[in-house]
Amino acid sequence: MSDSVPLHAFRTVPRTGVIFVTAEATRRGYRPGDPDWCNLGQGQPETGDLPGAPPRVNAVTVDMADQEYAPVAGLWEVREAIAGLYNRLYRKGLPSQYSAENVCLSGGGRAALTRAAASLGQVNLGHFLPDYTAYEELLDVFKAFTAIPILLEGERGYAFTHDDLRREIQGRGLSALLFSNPCNPTGKLVQGEELARWVGVARELECTLLIDEFYSHYIWTGRPGVLPVESAARYVEDVNRDPVVLFDGLTKNWRYPGWRMTWTVGPKQVIDTVSSAGSFLDGGGSRPLQRAAIPLLQEDTVVAETRAIHSTFREKRDRFHSRLERLGIRTDRAPDGTFYVWGNLSGLPAPLNDGMAFFRAALEHKVITVPGEFFDVNPGKRRARASRFRSYVRLSFGPSWETLDKALQRLEALVLKHTPGATP
Numbered sequence: 001m002s003d004s005v006p007l008h009a010f011r012t013v014p015r016t017g018v019i020f021v022t023a024e025a026t027r028r029g030y031r032p033g034d035p036d037w038c039n040l041g042q043g044q045p046e047t048g049d050l051p052g053a054p055p056r057v058n059a060v061t062v063d064m065a066d067q068e069y070a071p072v073a074g075l076w077e078v079r080e081a082i083a084g085l086y087n088r089l090y091r092k093g094l095p096s097q098y099s100a101e102n103v104c105l106s107g108g109g110r111a112a113l114t115r116a117a118a119s120l121g122q123v124n125l126g127h128f129l130p131d132y133t134a135y136e137e138l139l140d141v142f143k144a145f146t147a148i149p150i151l152l153e154g155e156r157g158y159a160f161t162h163d164d165l166r167r168e169i170q171g172r173g174l175s176a177l178l179f180s181n182p183c184n185p186t187g188k189l190v191q192g193e194e195l196a197r198w199v200g201v202a203r204e205l206e207c208t209l210l211i212d213e214f215y216s217h218y219i220w221t222g223r224p225g226v227l228p229v230e231s232a233a234r235y236v237e238d239v240n241r242d243p244v245v246l247f248d249g250l251t252k253n254w255r256y257p258g259w260r261m262t263w264t265v266g267p268k269q270v271i272d273t274v275s276s277a278g279s280f281l282d283g284g285g286s287r288p289l290q291r292a293a294i295p296l297l298q299e300d301t302v303v304a305e306t307r308a309i310h311s312t313f314r315e316k317r318d319r320f321h322s323r324l325e326r327l328g329i330r331t332d333r334a335p336d337g338t339f340y341v342w343g344n345l346s347g348l349p350a351p352l353n354d355g356m357a358f359f360r361a362a363l364e365h366k367v368i369t370v371p372g373e374f375f376d377v378n379p380g381k382r383r384a385r386a387s388r389f390r391s392y393v394r395l396s397f398g399p400s401w402e403t404l405d406k407a408l409q410r411l412e413a414l415v416l417k418h419t420p421g422a423t424p
Contacts, residue, residue, distance in 0.1 A: 017133035017374030017394075018043055021359060025368045038399070038407035041368035043184070044257040045313070045339055045398040053308035054301050057256070062288045070287035073275040074105025074263070078290045081297040082263055088299050089227075090234040098239050101268045104275045107285035108260040109214055110134055112247045113178075114281055115274040116210055116264065120145045123175035126168060128152055128160070130342075130375035130389055132184045132212065139178075140379035147379045148172050151388075154332035154344070158188040162197035169207045177202075180212040181232075182219065185375050185394040186342045187335020189221065189230065196235040199244055208243035215338040217253035217306045220314055227303060228310045230337075233265065240267045254296055254305060259289050313339055313397070316404060320397040323408045327415055329393075339398045342372070346391045349418045355393045361418075365410040370394040 006012070015023065021041045022030070030037050049056060073079070079100035087097045106112040117138050125145045127135055129152060139147040150168055152158040168174060182189040190198060202209045211232050219228040236242045249262025262285075264274055278284060295301065321334060321341055329343040351357035355371035362369050372392025397404055 014137060016137065017041075017370045020374070021368055021370050024360075025363055028363055028366075030366070030368065036366055038367045038403050038410065040395045040397075040399070040404075040407055041370045042396065042398070043252075043340075045252060045255045045309075046400050047255050047257065048400075050255075050308040050312045052304065052311060054304050057292065057296070060288055060292045063291070066287045066291055068287065070105075070284045070290055072104075072278045072284040073271065074103070074285065075287065075290045076100055078105060078294055078297075079103040079263075081294050082265070085297050085299060085302060086231070086233050086265060089229060089302070090231050091236075096236070096238045096240070098233070098265065102239055102271060103263055103265050104271050104278070105261070105263050105285050105290055106278060107262070107282055109212070109247060109249055109251060109262050110138070111260075111278070111282045111285075112249070112262045112264050112274075113138055113210075113212070115277040116245065116247075117142045117145075118277040118281060119270075119273045120176060122146075124148050124173050126150050126172065126174045126177040127377055128179050128183070129377055130183075130185060130372070130392075131178075131377050132180050133370075133374040133377070135178065136377045136379055139377065145176070148174065149377065149383075152186075152188075157333040158183070158186050160190075162194060162201050165198055166201050166205065169201070169205045174207050176208040176210055178210040178212070180215070181230075182215050182335070182337025184212075184215060184338055185340050185370075185372075186333070187220075187338045187340060188333065189219065189336035191219075191221065191230045191336075195230070195232055199232055199235040199242065202243050203237065206243060208245060210245050211247065213246050213248045214252045216248065217309055218313060218339055219310070219337045220317055220334075221336050227306060229306055240269070242267070245270055250293060250296065253309075254302075255309070256296075259286075259293070261285060261289050261293050316397045316401055319401070320395075320404055320408070324395065327408070327412055329395075329411075339396055341395045341397065343393045343395055344391065345393055348415060349420065352415060352418050353391055355390055358393050361414055362411065365414055367407045367410050367414075 082103045083098040083100055123145050126148045128150050213231055216231055217229050222228050232244050236244050245266035247264055250256040250259050328347045345353045345358055359369050359371045372389035373387035376387040376389045
């Protein structure tokens, strides 16, 4: 039997955007760490030293007791540390405080989201267009709930108010809403009083907010001197009654993606449920890495890391965004958060005004991007028409500035090559 012949028992599982573009680049010779390639597709920040950041962890000592499995919900002392961090960052002076029982740990963001999806009942679950590519298969593989798309308009800067939220919950009968905040890929952030109103609407109408906060320390708005972080945890009244479930981890906000150390924060009943789902889905995360994370969760360490991220990545964001704009890659709104630019290619010469064509042309210059159509979350591919986001591309400014500058020079040459009448 040929290796290419599929087994009848298995379906074809589509690749998420990042996996697809990485596989295509690998066919052309890309290897992780190759300095000749510029990976603007991978959703991870640079992981080395940053000015003002705490020293990076470069070794982990494993206690003999930690050779055993971790509890599915995670080590109790780590859960306590995370609850304490949320209370100090977002809930000072509030009567309702998170405890270890409001936290469970998992081995990566997708594992945390999968546990939550597996725990949902027969409800209508809303999700935005565009949003994180991995939501697509997640929303398709579990059949108990019905995924309801909610279209956001670039012409409105992807605005969506608490009044819009109320209308969608009531009109579509939503019992839950899944979204990233700040949004991957657009960078749109719901924050402050408006985020408080969202939580209030969810509380009033009993609609659970499932909020992916993995970029919540990459915030480019806010007041000088105030720590640039945001979380719906700030606006919860009762941690065990308000329908707010949060997902975060070391992957982005601590710049340790390889640790695959993430968590879910929410009411005790929800944590019990998603932990039970973890017992058959993934069995729990890495015990040694959970214990090694405890020093990273101390408030002074988190504050120093966040300020270092803001200083370095804010400068990269401004320079990267400005260079892309001059290149003709526009944005419907400058990113409020994340380390992505959601580039509108419609002003570029053909064929570069198409996200997939742009991606393939950039690959020839050893630059990896992600076509916008992957963020048109379409569970089961039930919407057959061409994607609304086919003229978009997501470009990451997660890598070092040296890599970004190299990539921009190559993209400038690529656009110049396709511009009629242009001279090198």
